[in-house]
Amino acid sequence: xxxxxxxxxxxxxxxxxxxxxxxxxxxxxxxxxxxxxxxxxxxxxxxxxxxxxxxxxxxxxxxxxxxxxxxxxxxxxxxxxxxxxxxxxxxxxxxxxxxxxxxxxxxxxxxxxxxxxxxxxxxxxxxxxxxxxxxxxxxxxxxxxxxxxxxxxxxxxxxxxxxxxxxxxxxx
Numbered sequence: 801x802x803x804x805x806x807x808x809x810x811x812x813x814x815x816x817x818x819x820x821x822x823x824x825x826x827x828x829x830x831x832x833x834x835x836x837x838x839x840x841x842x843x844x845x846x847x848x849x850x851x852x853x854x855x856x857x858x859x860x861x862x863x864x865x866x867x868x869x870x871x872x873x874x875x876x877x878x879x880x881x882x883x884x885x886x887x888x889x890x891x892x893x894x895x896x897x898x899x900x901x902x903x904x905x906x907x908x909x910x911x912x913x914x915x916x917x918x919x920x921x922x923x924x925x926x927x928x929x930x931x932x933x934x935x936x937x938x939x940x941x942x943x944x945x946x947x948x949x950x951x952x953x954x955x956x957x958x959x960x961x962x963x964x965x966x967x968x969x970x971x972x
Contacts, residue, residue: 810947810950811951811955815958818954818958819954821962822957829928829929835960836917846972850862864906870913870917872896873920873956891941892942936949
């Protein structure tokens with residue numbers, strides 16, 4: 801399954817940018833695995849003095865953003881689980897700024913953050929490997945918008961890729 805197979809009615813329009821940032825080279829599960837390794841290697845090459853840097857007042861640090869990626873992946877994977885299991889309960893959104901403020905990611909070491917990201921991603925990979933085709937196509941409502949299980953998988957990857965691009969453009 802490739803990102804180009806995901807139809808616009810499977811996600812809110814604001815997720816389109818994330819899905820477009822996912823390579824067509826690999827399938828969903830392969831890209832979940834590859835993108836994790838690519839991101840960890842990228843972060844490990846960032847100079848230590850950049851992890852606490854803010855490019856403007858009120859902006860998150862690189863460590864804050866990594867914590868945000870972890871938290872968002874947990875939320876997206878939870879949504880995928882609910883929808884794959886045919887749970888029709890509408891799920892609320894989450895306020896990312898509140899999560900970052902309460903997570904204290906900037907107080908953690910980069911190794912702690914990367915270890916947690918790796919653990920969360922491995923759980924996500926195992927979860928997505930367990931879904932069969934019918935489950936991947938299921939949709940639910942999250943943040944008042946339809947969302948398919950497979951779209952959530954590509955959003956997880958694209959969200960990470962989006963933030964890596966921001967690191968490159970604004971932090972390094």
